[in-house]
Amino acid sequence: MGEPLVIKALGLGVELGGRRVIDGISLIASGGTTAAIVGPNGAGKTTLLRTIAGLAARHDGELTIAGIDPAKISTAGAMATRVYCAQRPTCAWNYPLHDLARISGQSEAFIDWLVKLSLEEALHRRIWELSGGEQKAVHLAFALSQLAEPFGCAVLLDEPTDSLDFHRQAAVRSAVKALAQAGAACIIATHDMELARACDRVLVLAEGRLIAEGTPTETLTPAVIREVWGVDLGVTPSAR
Amino acid sequence: MKSRAFAFILITLILAAVIASALATGPKGFGWGDSNSLLLLRAPRVLAALAAGLALGIGGGAQQGIFRNPLADPGLTGVFGGALFGIAILLGLAPDIAWQKSWLIPAAAFGGALAVSILLVTIGGRGSSARLLLTGLGLNAFTAAGTLVITARSGESRELLTNGAYGDWLGMATIELTWLPSLLCLLAALLLLLLARPLDLLSFGEDAARGFGCDVPSLQRRAILLTALAAAAATCLVGQVAFIGLLAPHLARALVGPRHALVLPFSGLLGALLLLGADTLGRGLWPQAPLSAAAVTAVLGAPIFIWIARSRHG
Numbered sequence: 001m002g003e004p005l006v007i008k009a010l011g012l013g014v015e016l017g018g019r020r021v022i023d024g025i026s027l028i029a030s031g032g033t034t035a036a037i038v039g040p041n042g043a044g045k046t047t048l049l050r051t052i053a054g055l056a057a058r059h060d061g062e063l064t065i066a067g068i069d070p071a072k073i074s075t076a077g078a079m080a081t082r083v084y085c086a087q088r089p090t091c092a093w094n095y096p097l098h099d100l101a102r103i104s105g106q107s108e109a110f111i112d113w114l115v116k117l118s119l120e121e122a123l124h125r126r127i128w129e130l131s132g133g134e135q136k137a138v139h140l141a142f143a144l145s146q147l148a149e150p151f152g153c154a155v156l157l158d159e160p161t162d163s164l165d166f167h168r169q170a171a172v173r174s175a176v177k178a179l180a181q182a183g184a185a186c187i188i189a190t191h192d193m194e195l196a197r198a199c200d201r202v203l204v205l206a207e208g209r210l211i212a213e214g215t216p217t218e219t220l221t222p223a224v225i226r227e228v229w230g231v232d233l234g235v236t237p238s239a240r
Numbered sequence: 241m242k243s244r245a246f247a248f249i250l251i252t253l254i255l256a257a258v259i260a261s262a263l264a265t266g267p268k269g270f271g272w273g274d275s276n277s278l279l280l281l282r283a284p285r286v287l288a289a290l291a292a293g294l295a296l297g298i299g300g301g302a303q304q305g306i307f308r309n310p311l312a313d314p315g316l317t318g319v320f321g322g323a324l325f326g327i328a329i330l331l332g333l334a335p336d337i338a339w340q341k342s343w344l345i346p347a348a349a350f351g352g353a354l355a356v357s358i359l360l361v362t363i364g365g366r367g368s369s370a371r372l373l374l375t376g377l378g379l380n381a382f383t384a385a386g387t388l389v390i391t392a393r394s395g396e397s398r399e400l401l402t403n404g405a406y407g408d409w410l411g412m413a414t415i416e417l418t419w420l421p422s423l424l425c426l427l428a429a430l431l432l433l434l435l436a437r438p439l440d441l442l443s444f445g446e447d448a449a450r451g452f453g454c455d456v457p458s459l460q461r462r463a464i465l466l467t468a469l470a471a472a473a474a475t476c477l478v479g480q481v482a483f484i485g486l487l488a489p490h491l492a493r494a495l496v497g498p499r500h501a502l503v504l505p506f507s508g509l510l511g512a513l514l515l516l517g518a519d520t521l522g523r524g525l526w527p528q529a530p531l532s533a534a535a536v537t538a539v540l541g542a543p544i545f546i547w548i549a550r551s552r553h554g
Contacts (some may be wrong), residue, residue, distance in 0.1 A: 056449055084451035092308035092443040093498035103440040103499065139444070146452055 004031045004066075004152045006185035007052060011061035014047050022046045022208040024061075027060050029185040031152050034176055036196035037189040038220075039205035040229055045189035048085055048157055048205065052187065053084035053156050065154050080153075085143035086159035087189075089135045094128040095137065106145040113141035117171050133163040140172065144179075151183030161192045195221065204228055243487035244502065247495045251506070255513045262520040263284045266527070285413040288422055289516040289533065292410075293484060295425035297511020299470035300485025301492065301504045302432045305439035306463040307372055310490065313470040315482025317376030318356045321383035323468075323475035324404055326352020330391035331397040342420050349472035356383060357468045361460065363492035404479035407534025410519050413477070429508055432466050435459065436500035443498075481534040483509045490548045514541065527550045 007029040014022050022044040029035055037045045040194040054070025063069060066081040095103070097114070101123075101171050104110040114120055116139040122130060127138060140160055147153060155176070160170040173195055176186050180200075188195065196202050204212040206228045212219040226232060263282050296314070303312045303319075314320050330338050330348035338344055356379050364375025384405075391401040403409055441454040450456050474481070491507035515533055518540065522531035 053451060084448075086445065086448045086451060090445050090448075092305075092445075093493070095443070095498050099497060099499045102501075104435065105437075139448070142444075143448075143451065175286070228319075240334055 004183075005029075006031050006066055006152060007187065008064045008155050009052060009061065010063075012048065012051055012063060014044075014051055014056050014058075014085065015058035016047070020208055022051065022205075024119075025205075025210050026061075026209075027203060027210075027213075029154070030189060031183040031185050033201065034180045034186040034188070034199040034202040035203060036199040036216075037195050037203045037205055038191070038193075039211075043205040043207040045205055047208075049084070049156050049158050049187065049189045052154065053082060055084070066152055081155060082146075082154035083143050083147045085140050085158060085160065087162065089139040092125050094126045096126050097123045100127070100138065100142060100239070104142055104145045106148070109147075110141055110145035111145050114138070116175060117141055117168055133165060133168065136160075136163055137168055144175070147179075147184070149178055150179050153184050155179050155184045155186040157186070157188045159190055159192075160188060161190065161195055169195070193220065203232045243287050244496050245312075245470035251509050251513060255509065258513060258517045258520060259286060259290070261524070262289070262516055264536055265520055265524045272510035280414075284415050284418050285410055285519070286516060287491070288413040288418040288477040289410055289519045290512045291418075291422035291425035292481075293488075293512035293515030294318050294429050294479040294508040295474045295511075296433045296481065297488035297492075297509070298429045298504050299467045299474070300487075300511070301489035301500070301501050301507035302435060302439065302463050302470075303467050303485065304489050305435075305442065305500055305503075306460060306467070308443055308445075309372060311373055311486075312376075313482070313486035314353075314467060315480070315485055316380070317360055317374065318379030318383055319353050319360070319468060319471045320475055320480050320482060321380045321387070322352040322354075322356030323349040323353070323472040324401075324480055325383035325386050326350070326355075326472070327404065327475070328387040328390040328394075328397075328401055331401065332394045335394065335397055342416070346473060346476050348422060349475050350469055352383070353468040353472040353475070357464045361464060403532075404475075406532050407481040407537075409477065409479040410533055411530070418477055421473040421476035422489070423471060425477070428470035428473060432463070432470065433504050435463055435466075439463070439500040439504075453480040475493035478515070478533060481515065481537055483534075483537050483545070484514050485539045487537075487548075488514060489541040490545065492494075494548055494551070502528065 005028060010026050012022060012025045013020060025048060029147065037048060039045055047056065050056050052063065068081060101107040101110045114123065119134060119137055119141065122134060127135060130138065147155065160172045164172065169192065176188065180186050188199065191197055197216040197220065200217065201214065202216050203210060204219050204224055211228055212224050277406040302311050303314055303317065304310055326343055326348040330345065359379055360375055364372040387401065387405060391398055438454045438459045441449040441452050442456065442459065447455050488507040489503055491510050492503045496502040496506050514537060518536035519533035522533060523535040542552060
């Protein structure tokens with residue numbers, strides 16, 4: 001069985017408040033692969049990920065996930081083809097985590113993910129009592145629990161390791177790898193260079209445009225980093 | 241789990257006791273009276289208070305859920321004001337037609353409540369909670385002033401509308417007047433219960449909820465339509481009782497936690513208990529000059545509310 005083409009985007013563009021936030025972005029992603037979207041703040045990473053998730057109000061260009069335009073199917077139907085975890089976790093009510101397990105509708109999967117992210121002891125605590133990083137991990141667990149079958153699905157994570165400790169960052173990296181091995185196409189927007197380097201491919205975004213695309217060693221070169229972020233490789237903390 | 245079952249049994253028992261004492265409380269003090277006056281006079285009033293309280297409680301819980309805001313309440317956001325304004329417009333413009341069909345007054349209340357709800361969402365719904373509440377306060381002030389103007393200008397409906405503004409309509413409950421609004425209260429309450437899980441998903445924010453497969457625009461439309469219906473039907477029965485929609489969900493969350501599958505039904509039960517209890521207390525304490533349910537609710541509810549706010553249950 002070959003790897004299915006999961007995400008196909010041609011010339012994606014999004015305008016917000018008269019500004020082109022992303023412009024002319026094309027990308028394809030097959031099941032079993034991981035791709036990182038990197039770029040400076042405001043480069044359009046979140047907008048690109050939201051657009052692929054079918055959450056942008058409108059966009060130019062063509063987009064299909066598992067052969068379907070995500071804007072043209074019901075949101076419930078979209079769940080079967082992709083999961084999306086937003087960058088900033090918020091929760092309006094102070095749910096105990098075991099309530100979230102019920103709300104997820106996938107209690108076992110949710111608790112499984114909590115265990116993988118070292119949160120099993122928090123199950124009887126309430127979400128507002130957790131630290132920012134722990135709350136982020138709970139949101140990840142909730143989003144990932146919604147994925148019944150990774151094969152042929154898109155996993156779209158916006159800065160999944162943001163504010164997590166080293167241990168949980170490593171857990172997220174191996175979770176992403178495991179999802180890809182199970183046949184999902186993972187796309188991750190991130191500032192975490194270690195996570196980006198662990199992906200099969202890297203897309204470098206600046207001012208809404210794709211600057212470079214390829215393997216981590218091809219794209220995260222000193223020259224590209226200097227051009228896009230304006231820093232010398234010698235001073236970036238994650239440089240090797 | 242056990243504490244939830246215990247809370248449910250406790251509330252149900254208290255509710256049963258309150259229903260019994262409400263049926264037993266008459267203008268001559270406490271007593272069962274003859275069965276005729278019991279059925280004809282007290283039962284419709286008790287049923288109306290229960291139905292309105294149920295709708296107010298669940299409607300308040302749903303509005304807090306849809307706006308992700310513990311301060312959202314059909315009283316504060318002007319939806320009740322809209323319902324009464326709708327009734328006032330009908331009574332002011334066409335006092336002769338208003339009573340000819342039993343659905344005309346509920347329809348006018350629903351029109352007013354829905355208009356305010358739609359304005360609330362389009363102007364204040366997408367911004368901060370401050371913007372939502374400021375919009376609500378503005379709409380509330382406008383509808384209250386509109387009702388006041390119509391009340392002052394309409395001779396024959398003046399007393400009726402004044403009583404409505406003070407939440408004092410339960411006293412005129414008869415089967416003919418209350419059967420339709422009571423049924424609408426029940427209908428809105430039951431349909432709102434179906435929104436429990438999407439409201440839980442929405443608590444993560446609109447984007448996240450859509451990411452989790454929740455059809456947010458459709459949820460918002462349904463919730464706004466149904467809370468407007470609940471507020472309108474309850475207004476037809478009681479007039480304006482602002483506090484129950486705020487208090488009942490907070491009490492419910494303190495008792496059973498924030499999950500909407502529990503918050504909504506418990507808010508409904510507590511709303512019914514609070515409104516009927518307040519009405520009965522108002523009648524029982526001063527049988528000659530009964531206090532309106534709204535007045536008693538606020539007198540008793542405000543300290544409870546402040547106590548809950550202090551203990552900050554999510």
